[in-house]
Amino acid sequence: MSEPWEDEPEGPVRKFMYVNRRAPYGTIYALESLEVVLIAAAFEQDVSLVFMDDGVYQIKKGQNTDAIGVKNFSPTYRALEGYDVEKLYVERESLESRGMTTDDLVVPVQLVDKDQLAELMEEQEVILSF
Amino acid sequence: MVMLHTVNKSPFERRTLDTALRHAVKGAGILLIEDGVYAAFDGTVVAEKVKAAMADHKIYVLGPDVAARGMSEQNVIDGVQVVDYGGFVDLVTEYDKVQSWL
Amino acid sequence: MAIEVNGKSLEVDEEGYLANLNDWEPEVANVMAKADGTELTDSHWEVINFLREYYEEYQIAPAVRVLTKAIGKKLGKDKGNSKYLYELFPYGPAKQACKYAGLPKPTGCV
Numbered sequence: 119m120s121e122p123w124e125d126e127p128e129g130p131v132r133k134f135m136y137v138n139r140r141a142p143y144g145t146i147y148a149l150e151s152l153e154v155v156l157i158a159a160a161f162e163q164d165v166s167l168v169f170m171d172d173g174v175y176q177i178k179k180g181q182n183t184d185a186i187g188v189k190n191f192s193p194t195y196r197a198l199e200g201y202d203v204e205k206l207y208v209e210r211e212s213l214e215s216r217g218m219t220t221d222d223l224v225v226p227v228q229l230v231d232k233d234q235l236a237e238l239m240e241e242q243e244v245i246l247s248f
Numbered sequence: 249m250v251m252l253h254t255v256n257k258s259p260f261e262r263r264t265l266d267t268a269l270r271h272a273v274k275g276a277g278i279l280l281i282e283d284g285v286y287a288a289f290d291g292t293v294v295a296e297k298v299k300a301a302m303a304d305h306k307i308y309v310l311g312p313d314v315a316a317r318g319m320s321e322q323n324v325i326d327g328v329q330v331v332d333y334g335g336f337v338d339l340v341t342e343y344d345k346v347q348s349w350l
Numbered sequence: 351m352a353i354e355v356n357g358k359s360l361e362v363d364e365e366g367y368l369a370n371l372n373d374w375e376p377e378v379a380n381v382m383a384k385a386d387g388t389e390l391t392d393s394h395w396e397v398i399n400f401l402r403e404y405y406e407e408y409q410i411a412p413a414v415r416v417l418t419k420a421i422g423k424k425l426g427k428d429k430g431n432s433k434y435l436y437e438l439f440p441y442g443p444a445k446q447a448c449k450y451a452g453l454p455k456p457t458g459c460v
Contacts, residue, residue, distance in 0.1 A: 141258055143316055144283030160413055172258050175286070178318035185312030185333075189409070192318070197408035200416045216260070217291025217323075 133164045135242040138173035143188055148176045151248035152194060159201040166205035166242075167198070168235065169227070170212045173248075177208075177223045195225050209235050250275045252343035256282035256350065259294045268349045269301050277343055279336070280309040280328075288314070289323045302327050310336060355381050367449050374402075374452030382450050386441070390450070394438055396425060401451040411456035414444040 136155055140147040155167065169177055176192070183190040198206070206227040213219065213229070220229060230238065239245060253272050257264040265287055268278060278301065280288050287294050288309040298307065302325075311330045314321060321330055331339065340346055352359045353366075355378050361369035366382065368374060379398055383390045390398075400421060404412055412420065414432070422430015429435075435443035444456045 140261075141283045141286065141317070143313075144256065144258065156410065156413065160415060172261050172283070172286070175317060180320070181316060181318035183316040186316045188316065190316070191409060193407065193409045197410060197412070197416075200412065200420060215293040216286070217289060217295075 129161075131162065131164050132243045133166075133241060134158070135166050135168060135239065135245045137168045137170065137239075137245060137247040138176055139171040140248060141172040141175040142178075142181070142192070143183070143186070147248045148173070149191055151246075152176075152191060154246070154248075155198070155203060156194075156201060159198075159203055162202070165203050166207060166238070167203065168207045168209070168238075170209035170235070172212075174208055174212050174216060174218065174223075177225055177227070178218070179222055179224050192224055198225070207235065207238065250277070250344060252277040252279055252339055252346045254279045254281055254346065254348045255284040255287070256348070258283040259287040259297075260292075264349050265294075265297075268347075269297075269305070272305060274304045276305055277339060278305050278307045279331075279339060280307070280313075281336075282310075282313055285309050285313045285317060285319065288325060288328050289319060290325050291323065295325055298325055298328070308335070308339060353378075353381055353385075365449075365455065367455055368452045371405075371452055371454075378452055379450035386446070393429075394447075394450070396429075397421065397435065397438060397443070397447050398451045400424060401447055401453060405451070405453050411448045411453040412444065413456055414442065417444050417447075 136151055138148060138151050142148045155165065159165065177195050181190050181192045206225055207230050208227040210229050210231045220227060250273060253268040253276060255265050255268050255278065259265045265284065272278065287298050289295065301307065307328045308331050309324060309328055311321065311332050314330065324330060351362050351364065353362055355375070360373045360378065363369060368378065380390060401411065404420065418430055418432055418435060421435065439446040448456055
């Protein structure tokens with residue numbers, strides 16, 4: 119018998135990558151992805167998040183959803199560090215084609231170009247695309 | 249009489265804006281809403297297309313959808329008019345009819 | 351469903367979580383704790399207040415592992431462990447304390 123405060127025995131750690139390609143409010147993908155990441159963080163895997171294409175808009179600073187009556191979930195990306203989700207990658211081409219820089223983002227990220235990103239993807243064991 | 253076309257898809261992901269522009273007669277209005285608002289900003293790879301379209305069309309963007317996405321009204325392309333929900337209603341009555349591209 | 355707090359009827363879901371975050375006041379926590387047979391101490395309040403601040407900043411209720419670590423950082427190592435938090439909130443620290451704090455049930459939490 120184990121008490122609830124005792125940790126589960128650790129299983130193998132696998133490399134998980136979540137690929138975020140959608141803008142935040144027009145569809146449910148961004149929020150769904152974020153919820154899956156938060157839940158899966160409990161399993162203490164080697165997690166990385168990628169923001170590419172319109173996914174870079176998910177972490178745009180200054181979101182204010184008061185007038186559209188939808189919850190603003192952009193502050194939650196800043197909680198990821200506390201969940202030990204610290205590998206956040208943004209594709210440079212996606213950011214630049216939208217006229218944005220890393221100064222426009224709510225979290226510190228690592229900027230990678232498409233070739234570096236392709237290599238990172240090859241290193242993964244599981245890739246989930248949203 | 250002319251039509252108001254609303255576009256709610258991101259111009260980076262879908263061709264909805266292109267389709268709407270291709271089927272809009274001279275003088276027709278284009279209102280960018282929801283993820284469609286991302287077309288309204290300077291410094292992006294679609295900005296030139298939107299600027300070119302302004303020769304034939306008045307282009308509007310819905311302010312509450314701009315604010316929700318953290319985009320700045322200061323960066324809206326010159327000549328694109330920001331409207332609020334009341335302005336949206338006014339446009340619907342001003343134009344002859346509305347086509348909502350999905 | 352609803353609970354009575356200071357003469358007002360506040361809507362709760364089937365598990366007893368407040369339906370509206372903005373309905374919360376400290377007395378809500380006292381009423382909920384009483385229903386569970388618990389008297390809230392300063393130690394309970396430290397955790398409840400911490401959760402409200404966390405939610406204000408990040409717009410989510412933290413998972414228990416995250417809560418434990420963050421409590422340890424803020425209130426000291428002797429409090430940042432599961433045993434301490436389970437003793438305060440035997441129904442599960444994140445779940446029970448979040449309920450008293452008026453927050454939604456944590457995503458995927460104990």
